[in-house]
Amino acid sequence: MPADMSADKPEVPLVAIDQRTLDEVALSRAEYLQILELLGRAPNDVELGLFGAMWSEHCGYKNSRPLLKRFPTSSPRILVKAGEENAGAVDIGDGLAVVMKIESHNHPSAIEPYQGAATGVGGIVRDIFTMGARPVALLDSLRFGPLSEPRNRYLFSGIVGGVGGYGNCLGIPTVGGEIYFDASYSGNPLVNAMCVGLMESGKLIPAKASGAGNPVLLVGAATGRDGIHGATFASVEMDEASEERRPAVQVGDPFTEKLLMEACLELRDTGWIVGMQDLGAAGLTSSTVESAHKGHAGIDLDVSKAPRRESGMTPYEMMLSESQERMLVIARRGHEDDVRALFARWGLRSDVVGVVVDEPVIRVREGDRIAAELETRLLTDEVPAYVRDGEEPPELAKLWQFDMSSLANSLPAPADALLKLLGSHDLCSREDVYRTYDTMVGANTVLGPGSDAAVLRVRDAADHETDKYIALTTDGNGRLTWLDPFNGGALAVAEAARNIVCSGATPLALTNCLNFGNPEKPTVYYQMSRAIDGMAAAARILETPVISGNVSLYNESFGTAIYPTPVIGMVGLLEGREPVPCAFQAAGDAVGVLGPWSVTPDTLGGSSYLAEVHDTRAGRPPQLDLEIERTVQQVTLAASAAGLIRSAHDCSDGGLGVALAECCMWSGLGLHIALQMPEDVTGSALAATALLFGEAPSRIVVSASPENWDALSALAEARGMMLTRLGSVGGDRLSFPPLLDVPIEEMFTTWRQGLRPFAETPEAEQAHVRTDRIE
Amino acid sequence: MSETVTSEIVGQLQRWQARVEVTLKPVVLDPQGDAVLHGLHQLGFDAVSRVRVGKYLELTLAAASQNDAETLVRQMCDRLLANPVIESYTFSVEPGNPPTA
Numbered sequence: 001m002p003a004d005m006s007a008d009k010p011e012v013p014l015v016a017i018d019q020r021t022l023d024e025v026a027l028s029r030a031e032y033l034q035i036l037e038l039l040g041r042a043p044n045d046v047e048l049g050l051f052g053a054m055w056s057e058h059c060g061y062k063n064s065r066p067l068l069k070r071f072p073t074s075s076p077r078i079l080v081k082a083g084e085e086n087a088g089a090v091d092i093g094d095g096l097a098v099v100m101k102i103e104s105h106n107h108p109s110a111i112e113p114y115q116g117a118a119t120g121v122g123g124i125v126r127d128i129f130t131m132g133a134r135p136v137a138l139l140d141s142l143r144f145g146p147l148s149e150p151r152n153r154y155l156f157s158g159i160v161g162g163v164g165g166y167g168n169c170l171g172i173p174t175v176g177g178e179i180y181f182d183a184s185y186s187g188n189p190l191v192n193a194m195c196v197g198l199m200e201s202g203k204l205i206p207a208k209a210s211g212a213g214n215p216v217l218l219v220g221a222a223t224g225r226d227g228i229h230g231a232t233f234a235s236v237e238m239d240e241a242s243e244e245r246r247p248a249v250q251v252g253d254p255f256t257e258k259l260l261m262e263a264c265l266e267l268r269d270t271g272w273i274v275g276m277q278d279l280g281a282a283g284l285t286s287s288t289v290e291s292a293h294k295g296h297a298g299i300d301l302d303v304s305k306a307p308r309r310e311s312g313m314t315p316y317e318m319m320l321s322e323s324q325e326r327m328l329v330i331a332r333r334g335h336e337d338d339v340r341a342l343f344a345r346w347g348l349r350s351d352v353v354g355v356v357v358d359e360p361v362i363r364v365r366e367g368d369r370i371a372a373e374l375e376t377r378l379l380t381d382e383v384p385a386y387v388r389d390g391e392e393p394p395e396l397a398k399l400w401q402f403d404m405s406s407l408a409n410s411l412p413a414p415a416d417a418l419l420k421l422l423g424s425h426d427l428c429s430r431e432d433v434y435r436t437y438d439t440m441v442g443a444n445t446v447l448g449p450g451s452d453a454a455v456l457r458v459r460d461a462a463d464h465e466t467d468k469y470i471a472l473t474t475d476g477n478g479r480l481t482w483l484d485p486f487n488g489g490a491l492a493v494a495e496a497a498r499n500i501v502c503s504g505a506t507p508l509a510l511t512n513c514l515n516f517g518n519p520e521k522p523t524v525y526y527q528m529s530r531a532i533d534g535m536a537a538a539a540r541i542l543e544t545p546v547i548s549g550n551v552s553l554y555n556e557s558f559g560t561a562i563y564p565t566p567v568i569g570m571v572g573l574l575e576g577r578e579p580v581p582c583a584f585q586a587a588g589d590a591v592g593v594l595g596p597w598s599v600t601p602d603t604l605g606g607s608s609y610l611a612e613v614h615d616t617r618a619g620r621p622p623q624l625d626l627e628i629e630r631t632v633q634q635v636t637l638a639a640s641a642a643g644l645i646r647s648a649h650d651c652s653d654g655g656l657g658v659a660l661a662e663c664c665m666w667s668g669l670g671l672h673i674a675l676q677m678p679e680d681v682t683g684s685a686l687a688a689t690a691l692l693f694g695e696a697p698s699r700i701v702v703s704a705s706p707e708n709w710d711a712l713s714a715l716a717e718a719r720g721m722m723l724t725r726l727g728s729v730g731g732d733r734l735s736f737p738p739l740l741d742v743p744i745e746e747m748f749t750t751w752r753q754g755l756r757p758f759a760e761t762p763e764a765e766q767a768h769v770r771t772d773r774i775e
Numbered sequence: 776m777s778e779t780v781t782s783e784i785v786g787q788l789q790r791w792q793a794r795v796e797v798t799l800k801p802v803v804l805d806p807q808g809d810a811v812l813h814g815l816h817q818l819g820f821d822a823v824s825r826v827r828v829g830k831y832l833e834l835t836l837a838a839a840s841q842n843d844a845e846t847l848v849r850q851m852c853d854r855l856l857a858n859p860v861i862e863s864y865t866f867s868v869e870p871g872n873p874p875t876a
Contacts, residue, residue, distance in 0.1 A: 112858075251805075253809070324804070347813075
């Protein structure tokens with residue numbers, strides 16, 4: 001038998017290649033054979049490096065591309081669809097467009113948290129201004145392991161520091177984001193940075209290289225050995241020069257980025273260029289290949305003309321370096337000196353390093369020697385796409401059967417549970433984090449961090465105020481997606497849209513960052529596939545097409561995958577009226593809940609209550625009904641457009657109890673609930689717990705002046721949507737007899753203190769924390 | 776009894792002076808160094824072609840021997856004074872002056 005099997009094997013490859021070489025470029029043997037077949041010869045080292053980079057998940061989306069096709073991607077407002085450019089663009093009227101994208105920098109942040117997060121911000125900002133848009137806002141969605149572990153505290157303070165350190169220098173406000181903690185992120189934190197830009201819709205700069213003879217310029221920082229995967233380092237003998245060759249952690253230089261941004265935005269209006277592409281992952285390789293491919297042309301590149309930070313760099317290293325703050329500019333022939341003069345005025349170096357050619361190839365020279373020559377098609381269209389078989393994680397069925405009645409004997413008093421939730425790391429105030437960010441620079445932030453959605457004033461191209469606002473948010477819940485991938489994906493989109501709607505804005509489009517484990521594991525692939533289905537279903541119904549995104553796979557440490565964590569970034573538009581705040585506004589206002597009223601114990605499935613109070617992550621999360629969700633959002637929008645509501649805040653983590661507490665704490669105004677309680681609630685502590693902390697979706701807490709209440713009720717009723725009146729704003733307590741009666745002051749103190757011990761003393765903290773780095 | 780032991784140990788400790796230099800690893804980008812270089816060029820010091828900025832620390836510590844003192848300083852560098860992912864350090868340890876009365 002063994003003899004027969006070996007006879008069936010494909011032919012022995014033309015050229016022997018050892019596994020280590022393949023591992024270094026992260027290609028499988030099957031992929032290498034495919035390359036041999038496509039090329040008709042063996043690739044040299046540089047060419048193999050180009051294949052490795054372009055066939056990676058990060059550049060080639062080989063595991064996710066077939067799944068991403070399930071997303072809805074168009075609407076009449078979409079100007080640039082997903083995948084067409086560095087980021088998507090959506091029309092907001094009057095010749096203005098919003099450009100946005102979210103991107104991960106998880107692995108670099110796990111190694112060097114400050115620089116990893118900083119260069120993550122730098123990378124996403126470049127994606128936006130590369131298109132000719134001015135970046136106006138940053139949001140950051142972060143996940144960490146529990147802060148009880150020193151290493152996680154070190155990552156937390158480093159990453160938060162890096163986000164602020166880079167963003168603050170650029171003069172772009174950080175207006176929102178999320179932070180969650182779970183053991184599944186220990187050793188593999190998530191850093192997803194989102195940037196939003198504004199531009200005149202006609203001024204988009206494409207990321208393409210076209211027009212044979214047009215010069216290709218490399219602009220900005222010199223190239224060093226930053227972020228190269230270490231192939232050359234590992235394949236040479238160790239000697240005294242080894243330290244010099246070791247691949248380096250990328251270090252960000254925000255001041256250079258600021259100069260690059262201003263120079264590129266000035267360049268946009270000159271007419272001297274045909275395209276521009278930033279250098280991100282896989283540096284010169286991906287920027288030249290992708291822009292040439294997009295322009296149906298080729299690029300002939302001489303790496304010896306590119307400025308270097310270090311001596312002795314090989315073409316391989318030049319092509320794969322991920323040095324930051326660099327940009328590829330394709331100028332119109334004859335304007336290269338104009339372009340160079342413009343950059344020089346901003347104190348930036350620029351060099352002509354290549355030329356656009358007619359043939360669809362990427363040719364890498366080092367002086368006269370050709371180091372690599374490949375058809376761009378091989379690095380783009382020919383990237384393999386894997387459709388794998390998913391397999392439902394075996395633990396799901398058991399987790400779903402978790403019996404809530406088993407909690408009946410261990411339920412704390414509702415007030416104690418509420419305070420525990422408010423003080424928990426997942427739900428407490430993030431102020432100690434975002435106060436280190438510049439949230440106001442530019443003076444357009446109307447609602448900043450801490451609101452359901454951030455709201456920014458829109459200025460036009462002449463820097464005049466308009467009557468438009470954009471609303472921005474990020475959302476994603478790994479625990480819910482782990483417990484129910486389809487539902488978790490749908491909930492992330494629904495909650496993002498609900499947050500936008502609470503501010504009074506209409507959701508327009510979304511960007512997403514798909515953080516998953518190793519897709520070669522059938523259970524991880526299942527999570528990814530189902531979560532994408534859920535996101536796609538919600539995005540369709542809520543009319544928020546996907547305009548950009550990023551995929552981060554292999555997020556595992558010690559062989560265990562992170563919670564599947566799709567993160568949604570969303571933009572909405574508000575025109576001609578003021579945004580709606582989340583907090584209560586005036587004593588005497590009527591408070592109600594818009595949306596289905598559910599008190600069944602199973603709504604505790606996957607809830608923050610279970611996780612924080614009972615240290616249990618189980619149950620099936622309440623199912624999202626997309627039609628109900630859409631109606632709730634439409635009624636809320638109609639009510640805010642008619643001026644009927646004074647505040648709106650969605651119920652999510654911690655359920656109704658936490659949502660009401662937040663409305664009180666943020667305003668300093670109490671709430672007295674005078675609700676005729678159904679008997680099954682007053683008689684059952686479990687039902688009362690579910691009422692307060694169950695996380696049934698599609699619910700929004702609204703407040704309205706009493707004279708508007710009837711109109712609001714009529715509006716809801718006309719759409720068949722439930723509106724339950726809870727009580728009235730007033731006093732200094734959240735009182736919900738007979739369940740709950742807590743002073744606002746007590747809730748606020750608990751909530752406000754949650755992260756303070758970890759956000760303040762970074763130096764002392766580090767001393768504590770480095771300990772485990774060397775153990 | 777225990778008091779005697781403690782005072783004996785203290786009696787054996789000596790005072791040491793450590794000098795620590797922390798620098799970015801050679802291949803790591805140094806924006807601060809680049810800014811200093813740029814400033815020097817603007818002042819006309821064209822002779823300068825490269826600047827790397829690091830930090831210098833002086834520590835006074837007590838240890839039973841030079842070897843112990845070096846071990847302590849190395850631990851301090853690994854845990855706090857340097858970031859081993861992007862920085863290297865060197866240090867020297869010398870007998871320190873007796874405390875002034």
